[in-house]
Amino acid sequence: MATTLPQQEGHPVLRHDNTIDSMASEEAIPVEKGDVAGLLVERLRAWKHAVGYIEAYVSHTEAVHKVMAKEYEKVLKSVSEPLKEGHHFAQDVGGVASFFENVRTNTQGIAQTHHETERALKTHVLPILERLHTEIKDRAKHIHSASEKSSKSVAKARNQTQNHIELLGQHASGFDSMGSGQSAAPAGLAHISIPGTHSHGSGGKLKPDVDPYILQRGVLHRLHKQVIEENNHRQELLGVQNQMQQFEAHIVQTIQQALGSFYEHVGAQADRQKALYGDIIAAGQKLPPDFEWNGFATRYANLLIDPSSPARSIESIQFPNQGHQSTKALIEGTLSRKGKVMRSYSAAYYVVTPCKYLHEFKDNDNYSKDPSPEMSLYLPDCTVGALSKPPNAKFIVSGKDAGSTIKALSSKHDYAFKAATYEDAARWHQIISTCAGLTTNESPLQSPISPTSSGAASGTATPPSYSRTGVQELGVTHPGTNGAQVGNGVSGVPIVAAGDVKRS
Template sequence: MAATLSQEDKQPTLRQGNTFDSMTSEEAIPVEKGDVAGLLVERLRAWKHAVGYIEAYVSHTEAAHKVMAKEYEKVLKTVSEPLREGHHFAQDIGGVASFFENVRTNTQAITQSHHETERALKTHVLPILGRLHTEIKDRSKQIRSASEKSSKSVTKARNLTQNHIELLGQHASGFDSMGSGQSTAPGGLAHITIPGTHSHGNGGKLKPDVDPYILQRGVLHRLHKQIIEENNHRQDLLGVQNQMQQFEAHIVQTIQQALGSFYEHVGAQADKQKALYGDIIAAGQKLPPDFEWNGFTTRHADVLIDPSSPARSIESVQFPNQGHRSTKALVEGTLNRKGKVMRSYSAAYYVVTPSKYMHEFKDNDNYSKDPSPEVSLYLPDCTVGALSKSPDAKFIISGKDAGSTVKALSTKHDYAFKAATHEEAAKWHQIISVCAGLTTNESPLQSPISPTASGAAPGAATPPSYSRTSTQELGVTHVGTNGAGSAPAESKVSGVPIVAAGDVKKP
């Protein structure tokens, strides 16, 4: 039997020496390749973290929907009732008011969809992942616990085997130290001869319990138990290893279930939100372009302008003091006045008012322009010359522009006028003379030239020049105090300047 065991187990040489029935502890106690249970536990930890990532993703998505629900509540407030100046819009279906009602309803539905998605993720998706997380943790604890228990049994059995192997080596070495001889017994079995057995008596006798043969049987016995424990431990680990494959499939399937539920709720919310926005856009695009305007013009027909009514004209406007006697012109029409620089006549519109002003306008028919006159002569401060003889229609007014605010332009000038006909000029001259402060019988000659001009044109005469003195001389027909009446010659008029004939420049 010993020979058979040595052939099957290939017993190695002991550290103390070479014996046919001894073995090394390196082969009897196998070296561990690695911690199988630890590796599986580490893999379960990786799966636990992966599930944790998905849990965090779903949890943050749930939080995002909660925030979005609050944000859409703010969006809803932007179109809250009532609309400002909402009475301007028709309340019928198909109008702007109806469109905003559609916007409010759909926005409220979007808000509600976010709330529903938040609750669905919390109650349907996260519990699946939470249970899976717990399963992974429990499985990891089970593997660690079972592995530790089985590993302790293997370690205990190996320690017992190792102790007996060392005890066998100790007494096998002691046996060699006592000296020995070997002879071959019949049948080819090794026979041990112990020298000095008979000569040394009990001094070389071994106790039965330390007989190397008995010790080897003890090693084999413990080695048998060790191998049983190792195989049981191996079978346990193999079972756990095989179960891990099934458990990982369960993990993947559970994750897929959670993701399917996640898509079901989140995707449904996205589809619903898309449909709600589509309804809002469709309602806005269905608004007829003229629906609101037609309703508006109908509701406010009493205020809006009737396109068929005629436009207003200034002639149809009435206002207070319109046509007052102070607004009636004494005479008005077109006259030609000689320029001060260019020395050519230009036409303008002139008006003599009851206020004794003679105003010059560029265009009397255009009321949209500035109504201020170009020149305003206050006639009581002016001197009017005599009317030229027919067929000429000329007269001169000596005065200054009362409406000018520029000092250089408010000096005294001679204004030479010409009417279209002598009769028209006589009408103007008569009315102006009544309003003027002074008149003279000096009439302008053909093409009068202002004294300020350098030189006279051929055949032209210099117009009369007027000066004011304290005594009236010959050549003055009358002095106007209020624009009417005359004073006798050689009389003094208080407050009215007098022109002397001797002061008139003659050609």
Template sequence: MSSTEVIPKGATPDTASTLEQRLKAWKHMVGRLEEYLEQHESLYKTMGKEYEKVGKKIEDPLKESEMFTQTAGGICSLFENMRTNTSTLAASHQETAKNIKSGVIPQLERLHTEIKAKAKELNHGATKGTKAVTKSRESTQKHIDQLAKNVGRFDSAGGAGAKLTDPMEDPYIVKRRVLNKLHTQVGEENAQRQDLLAVQTGFQAFEAHVIQTVQGALNAFYQAVGAQAERTKGLYGNIISTATRVPLDIEWNAFVQKYEDVLINPVTPNRDVVSITFPNQHHGSTKPQIEGSLQRKGKILGRYNTAYYVLTLSKYLHEFENADVTMKDPEPQLSLYLPECKIGALTAAPDAKFTLSGKDANKNQKLTREHDFVFKASTHEEAAMWWDAISKASGIRTAELPAPTRENSLATAPPPYKEKEKLKLDTQANTKEADTVAGGSVVQSPVAQTPVAPEK
């Protein structure tokens, strides 16, 4: 405001309005901080409820709890520790929410009230001072206007010496009134200025108080949430510490001790088939009359293949791939029911062959044709044992000899000059064999030997 102007022209800086806006800004800042802390209070309250939900997940005992040791230091103890600490976490978060609501937010609420009171005080004082100044200025302006009229009359009346009808209209008198009013106006303006200056000066201290209160509230907030953070860390640390202290073998050792009657004892040796007994294990029908390896002539290529054969008391001759009952299929590859088979004669030493004719009992008997099975043993004596045992169980015995192999035929082929004599002898022999078969008589092989009597 210019000191030469009676009444300032244009917009005058409004100190009171500016200070009022300042207080409004502080008020809104405090309100925003209150909302921030209230949201934290709600957050911790919600976290407390959420931790209660977490606790319910482990509230009930473990399923199959009987599988775990109930002694201290085991898994059940760990879960009990987790339940306790989780319950404490829920309660402590609820407590933190209460501390924020009762110990932090009220500080800002009181500060908010102080700012509003300060604004109200400023508004009341400024309004009162402004009214007094405005009234004083209007009175001064009124007398200035009156002075202008009187000066105009004075000039129009001829200037000095002109008689005025009213001495109170003397410009001098009016000027004195203007100066009087101006003194009053300036006094009011200066009084208002001093009042606003005092308020303005007090704002610095008040704002320091505002900031100090905010700092105190945030420090109290930090103490509350910091303490909660430390509690949370400590409770989780206790869970981890308890879990770490669980011995790695405590559960297994307790389990083995509890169920030792059903668990496998590692000291107990493995079972051996030799030591196992079962009903009819030693019944006579389960023992072979004779068993061992023989060679059987193939149907297609005519080669001899070695297999394992067993003659049973049921009068079956079974063929297996080998004698091992653990590694191979125990079912026979060939089964001949001897009472329905006929056996030929045993070849002369050192040869060790004989023929057994019959059907494979494992196949459909209506669709299976009779086949001549030629067997060969490693020695003539062994062949004689097999021939004698099989011939006793066979339905028919014949004098038929196995046909010679190609190799044997070439090795024993007669000289050319004896071809006719050999042919004659073969014809006679065939005729004699045919007569024997036709007559139904059974011919015992001249080299057959009685097999070892079966074990009873």
């Protein structure tokens, strides 16, 4: 399937094959196994209904006792005093009158026990279940709210990672479609081919912010944030999952407490009722607190988080175009550069990419920080001076920061570099010179001066001389009949004969 890149400033419309590997994308953006929080909320809803059933059972039992108390009051009236024809019976204790008095007293006592049981169920048993019902609803609401907020953060981080992965795929394909390794060079200079790299056959160039090397660092930066969000979300769900086990034990124990209180008040009604209710309670009391949870965890082991599984790490993730040739540096390592103000050398991490950029980074390994370079020199627009003689390991690159938006910082400067050893400096100088637009035989000065600086005071060091061909950044030169450069030179830079120029 072919896709068309949108027209961007400085970029031609390109067509390329889809380079996104779906399996690698699933490694970087994992497919959800299921809604763990939703499953736990649904389980709490089931527990809420179970507690509601017990509430209804106790409530109806309370209503029955209320009705039975009224019915026994009616029974009491059937043996009302005095007895008709009572004078035929002895009034002494042990007689028929005494018997009916005993019947009335016990019948009244039965009605009173039903009243007391009704009040006990309403004031002692039902409040336990109502509080538990409320706890379950609040716990489900809390899990849903916390999970929704955490899930949105994870989804946002994953979307940002996916968008940057797709952007890397677009510009990596754009890099492939720009040519077969032949670079457009200034007029009169030879073309060179760098093995393992591509240049811009159409004359176009990628901006430093869409350099696939930089985009890959951006993917890793966003993956770092994504993994933090995913692991935080995982830890929250794991905490909720562990708390659920404890909460279920609390639910079972609270139900057992309510049922115990229910049995205490209802069991006193009669031996038969006590046996019936006792059988129900015995069955309820035999349920271990973790019996339900263990069964639940076994049935849904494919959805619940395994506490022993390791957390995600960037090292174990693969994403599309992770090893694309445009993301592999031609050379990278530590160099020291002389500052423009303090004039002292400070070390930084430098990379020359296949797109012929020299990028400077403060930190190469910490992807939690901003992956953007501190400085980017587009080498085809730069001039490279000669390497100093041993044992010095210095050379100068003259150009401007292509990634700077500040006018003062985007002007041309001489950047003085040195390496730890002469061998390292030679390697860097060779690769940078191969990518650069121009090279000269000028050795590094003791105190390099920007080619753009003008009006130097008398007695100051003369800046290095460079020869340029074609249209220059700050001036225009015109070839003469004998091959020498005549006319206007670069502002502040003397022009030397073309024979002094090393063609790249």
